[in-house]
Amino acid sequence: MRSKITLAATLIATAFGLPAVSAQAQSMVAPMVTSGMYQPTYSAWDGFYVGAQGSLIGMKSHEIAPGILVGEQLLGDIGGSAGVFAGYRYQLSDWFVLGVDAEVNNVATQFEFNGAQNYGALKWDAAVRATLGYPVAPNVLAYGTVGYSWGHFDLSPSRGGTSTTFTAGGWQLGLGVDMMVTQNLMARLNATWTHYGVNTVPGGGTSEPSNSVVRAGLAWKF
Known part of the structure; x- marks a missing residue:
């Protein structure tokens, strides 16, 4: 008789304890993470920006000038520039950020002929570019650009003024x-x-300039 009473008590205790044990077990299970959770409420890269920059410019030019140079002369120069830039970006996904970027710079360069004679200079340049970026970190964007640039050249010193x-x-x-x-x-x-192509110079000859530029700048993103 005693064993029957003990068995009944055990069954009753188990029945009433199951909900508590079940609730405790559920509370110990980690919450299920869905693809819609933990997404940023905004992209760090969406929007307009405008800024200022300084640049180091390495110039090279193939020059042909009748009466001044014999044949084709390769001239080089290292100078600097200061300017402004602006653009807009839109983040398509976690992997891609598209954008457009433009700049205008005041340039200080001087081609030297025979190590001393001032041959001419690039005075200003401007460019517009399309950008494709990849966020390597939430606040760091690596990107490539392709665009078109305009440069204003003055070769007056090599033409006797x-x-x-x-x-x-x-x-x-x-x-x-x-x-x-x-x-x-x-x-x-x-x-x-x-690369600025081969250009016919007023007064005769051709000029084929190109440059490599390294820029550092700060911008305000709106």
Whole structure:
């Protein structure tokens, strides 16, 4: 008789204890994570930005000038520039950020002929680019660019002071990294290569300039 009473009591205790044990077990199970959870409420890269930059420029030019140079002369120069840039970006997914970027710079270069004679210079340049970026971190974007650049050249010193200026355009390729220092402050470091094509110079001859540029800048993102 006693064993029957003990068995009945055990069954009753088990029945009443099951809900508590079940609830406790469920509370110990980790919550299920769905693809819709933990997504940022905004993209760090969406929106407009505008900033200022400084650049180091390595210039090269194939020059042919009748009466001044014999045959074709390869001239080089390393100078600098200061300018402004602006753009817009839109993040398509976790992997891709598309954008457009433009800049205008005041350039200080001087081609030297025979190590001393001032042959001419690039005075200003401007460019517009399409960008495709990959977020390597929530606040760091690596990107490539393809665009078109215009440069204004003055070769008057090589023509005895006669005004010889022209504006040339060419394709531009580049790579860069932007970093959001704060929610609105963006730091930039990039490099481009531009070829301005073969251009007929007023007064005779041809000029085929190209350059490699490294830029550092700061921008405000809206």
